[in-house]
Amino acid sequence: MxxxxxxxxxxxxxxxxxxxxxxxxxxxxxxxxxxxxxxxxxxxxxxxxxxxxxxxxxxxxxxxxxxxxxxxxxxxxxxxxxxxxxxxxxxxxxxxxxxxxxxxxxxxxxxxxxxxxxxxxxxxxxxxxxxxxxxxxxxxKMEYGKMMAGFVAAMTTKTGKIGYLGPLVNDETRRLAVSSYLGAKYAWEKVLKRDPKKLIFQVSWIGFWFNIPGVTADPTQVTQNFFNSGFDVVISGIDTTEALVVAGQKRKEGKNVWAIPYDYKDACNEAPEACLGVPYFNxxxxxxxxxxxxxxxxxxxxxxxxEPDWHDINNPDTSSVGFTPGPALKPEVKKALAEFQKKLGDGSLNLFVGPLYYQDGSVFLSKGEQATDTKIWYMKQLLKGMIGPSSAK
Amino acid sequence: MKITDWVIVILAVFSVTTVVLFLVGAPPIDAYMLIFKGAFGSWRHFAQVLNVWIPLVICSCGLLFTFNMGLWNIGVEGQIMLGAVGSTFVIKACSSVFSPSLILVVAGICAILGGALWAVAAGFLKIRGNVHEIFSGLGLNFVAQALILWLIFGPWKRPGIASMSGTEPFPKSLWFPVPAGWRVSPFMIGLAVVLLLATAKVLQATRWGLVLKALGSNVKAAGVYGISVNRNLFFAMLCAGAFAGLVGFFQTTVIYHRLIPAISSNYGYLSLLVVMLAQYNWKPVPFIALLFAILQVGSIQLPLMLRIDSSLSGVIQGLLVLTAIGVMYARRRS
The missing domain is CATH 3.40.50.2300 (Response regulator)
Incomplete structure (x- = not known):
């Protein structure tokens, strides 16, 4: 030895x-x-x-x-x-x-x-x-990408129930969930002119940016729960593509459901037939x-x-945020999306304008007030009208 | 084991690892060189090796007590976690009350108590409930992990945030002092050496060490000579838990400066392998721990430079233990 x-x-x-x-x-x-x-x-x-x-x-x-x-x-x-x-x-x-x-x-x-x-x-x-x-x-400024995600989700849903697969809870993730909700709300109330009460927007947090077995909630299961309880569009806020993969499987079982992945421009490839599009970072x-x-x-x-480059949000050299329309997106929704993007780009439409309320009823933006960057960045709660916890229990 | 056995073990492991490297399409020589450079390339690299070596040695010392008595203290992971919880608790609760050095001392004591408590729980289940320590240990590991997650997502969560990332970092004054540019605490190196020597002394040159060995080789015979199994089991577990708790203190105050879910870094399981490979003998422990630490730190080069998975180090560590056991078994039969 x-x-x-x-x-x-x-x-x-x-x-x-x-x-x-x-x-x-x-x-x-x-x-x-x-x-x-x-x-x-x-x-x-x-x-x-x-x-x-x-x-x-x-x-x-x-x-x-x-x-x-x-x-x-x-x-x-x-x-x-x-x-x-x-x-x-x-x-x-x-x-x-x-x-x-x-x-x-x-x-x-x-x-x-x-x-x-x-x-x-x-x-x-x-x-x-x-x-x-x-x-x-x-x-x-993924807020814009998420607004587009929310927009196409609300334009597509048949049941009026949109699920948001959230990672952990913090200012950033609340901000993005809220942006998705605002996009969906706009499409539902202003474009489709439907009853605001009939739009359900629910957020479920898994606890981290991706699945860690035994530690986080399983994003596959969370997505399945959404689809099994009447939600037909799931917007993903996590780093990986479980929401889309599950949507693809459910479609094979004959369910008419969709998903919107996140982050990566070619993320739709995992299950193109179920993909409404992907807001991505460049x-x-x-x-x-x-x-x-x-x-x-x-x-x-x-x-x-x-910001995105509003002349061409998918320009790889100039636009930091983009949105790839998915193969499952209906032509008329695609057209409406282009209109929506144009309005966001020329400034004629700003979704962060009051009156908007936090989930506990307190004022986020008073009537006519436009949110400042810091107010959006430090999003303290989810908004009134969204279902799901604003912070961890 | 004799020198020739060690040579056989090392050759066997090397050849299997080389085959594995070939299969994944990596140049084996380069891979070995990279691991070596990654561990000894500079003082900073070697300091990282020591930062793995310290917890492995301390934890292995504790396990020497239990293994010598024939106890399988699988719960060592959970004992590390409880140590981490203990020290974080003190730092969270007293950070504004006492001076930093006093807080660190109290945190260390609390960590040791936490680890010991968890080990004694397994010991108690064995003595009173006749539950084998492997099962109670595993169970308690899960409970410890759940406890840490609950604390991080609940009472100790960051303001407004619930995330796996762990608690808010401790104030800088409560980081265990490390000399500028050192990246490793010389105090902790010294402590690991002292604890190792003390363990060796207790196991080799005291009555209690002999008693533990007697119990380890033949429980019934020891009973005939009037040695209390339960009392010694209790103290052996207590020692193992205390050492593991100290590792928890090291992980929170020296390495991460906060509590994270994976705070144990699997050093408990790794230490079990170290001690098994050392055949429950203290002498090879620092060297095997060093080898494991080299593999652990050096293997980060594999994904960085060769784009292959760093879990290869785990494969090598596992192979070492398996082949060593195989060789020992073969010897015993021949």
Whole structure:
């Protein structure tokens, strides 16, 4: 036994002083990406992965290093600061953390590496003043995408019952659920001119951005419950595509149901026949902006909440938020959607206008009041008229 | 096990792992080199290895007591979780009352108590209810996990948010101090070494250590000599739980600075493998723990550089234990 130990020790310390860290070729600018889910999840993480790949291709001398499934359930014991150390040792000068879940870890890492730039997606550390100077925030105005999702859901539903498959409960997810509801309400009351009382909009939260067996509620089951209790459209707010997959299965069983996935422009491919469309993020414009400013040394701390490009919301180079109409979308709804988009784009229609009330009856926006960005960003409750909890019990 | 046995084990594991790497289409040499570099490439890498080594060693020490008595303390995971809950409780409850260093000490004590309580619960079920410790341990692991989830989604949730991401991080003053640029606490390294030596001393050179061994080899005979099974079982579990609770303290205050659902990082299960591979002997423990920590930390290179899954490290760890058991079995028969 002793011999083994001494052999082992000798080996360890013989190699220890060697420095193996890979030195990148001089001109290369390396940026790192931490993905919370699998890079091919057809959802949130894939949208980030493909944007980063596009940046790597488009900008000369830029190289991407990424690691996916960065969450304590998939990689027990692995921390964000540890992975950032790793990326920095491989030469990364700019690092993107793509999840709300990484908020604390990336701030800690940014403080440890003041000479490296950081971007936290969906966070607000810059707004709250908690972020060190080398940390910025980026988000897309998905409110618009979700309004479109709600719009086509209400235009399509036969039963008047729309389900919203929510992740965890926070300002962001409430904001997006509310936007979907406002889009649905507009379609139902203003376009279809139907009785407001006959529209049911219910939110069910699973507890995290994707399914973690034994920890979160199972999104497959939650979606099935929706469809089994008379809901015929489910809008997904989670990172992965369970809602659409279940809708596809139910259609095969002969049920007339639809789903609207989220995050990734080609998400409909999982079950095209059930897909009404997908509101998606296009991270490329935002990424390019930050990679360039980190590369050229004109970095400044920013909190960016990027709009769709209303001339063409599906332009991959300019629009940070888009909506891919799905194969299951009826032609007349598609036409109405185009009209709806045009009104949102030219500013003639703003759904965040009072009177709107929070779920507990208190005033969110008084009559005629238009919501400010911060009021929308920090959405404190769901709105009156929506069913489902505004916070965790 | 003799040197030759170890060589057989290591060769067997290497060949199987190499075949696995070939099957997934990864260059085996590169993969091994990457794991090695990922663990020893720089001080920061090695510091991460130590951050895994510390909890594995501490936890394994506790398990040496139970294993020596022939107890299968599978509940060690839950004991780590309860330790984490104990320390988080103190930090949450007293953060404005006492000085930071005092709070950390009290949190450490509370963590040890939490872990010990959970272990003693399994011991009690065994003594009074004749429930095998594997079943009670597993059950208590689930209860501990449920308790953590309930706390994170309920009483300890972040303002306005309910998420798997864990509790609000502790104030910086309550992070266990780590020297700037070190990434690992030298105090904790020292503590792990001291605890290991103390465990060795107790097991080898005290009456109680001998009693535990006697109980482990033949419970009935020990009973004839007037050794109380139940009392020793109780204390062995108490020790294992206390050590595991300390790991919970380490995970919350040194590593994560908050309570998260996966707070144990599976170090309890991994420590069971360490001690089994060490054949319940303290001497190989620090080395096997180091090997496991190297695999654990180094394997993050696999998805990063080769785009293959890092769970390979788990495969290697499991293979090590299985082949070692196989070789031992073969020896015993020959």
């Amino acid at each position: 002793c011999k083994i130990m001494s052999l082992f020790l000798t080996l360890v310390f013989a190699f220890f002083p060697l420095n193996f860290s890979a030195h990148a070729a001089k001109k290369e600018f390396i940026f790192g990406l931490l993905l919370v889910g699998p890079y091919n999840d057809h959802g949130w993480s894939q949208a980030h992965y493909e944007a980063a790949k596009a940046v790597e291709k488009e900008l000369e001398g830029v190289k991407l290093l990424y690691i996916d499934k960065v969450n304590p359930a998939d990689r027990p014991g692995v921390t964000i600061p540890q992975l950032v150390d790793e990326l920095v040792s491989k030469g990364a000068k700019f690092i993107i953390a793509n999840s709300d879940d990484m908020k604390d870890g990336i701030r800690e890492a940014a403080e440890q590496h003041p000479d490296v730039y950081f971007l936290h997606i969906s966070g607000d550390d810059v707004l709250t003043g908690k972020a060190p100077k080398n940390l910025s925030n980026l988000m897309g 991270w490329k414009p935002g990424y390019i902006h930050f990679v360039k400013s980190a590369m050229n040394g004109n970095w400044r701390q920013e909190w960016l909440w990027l």
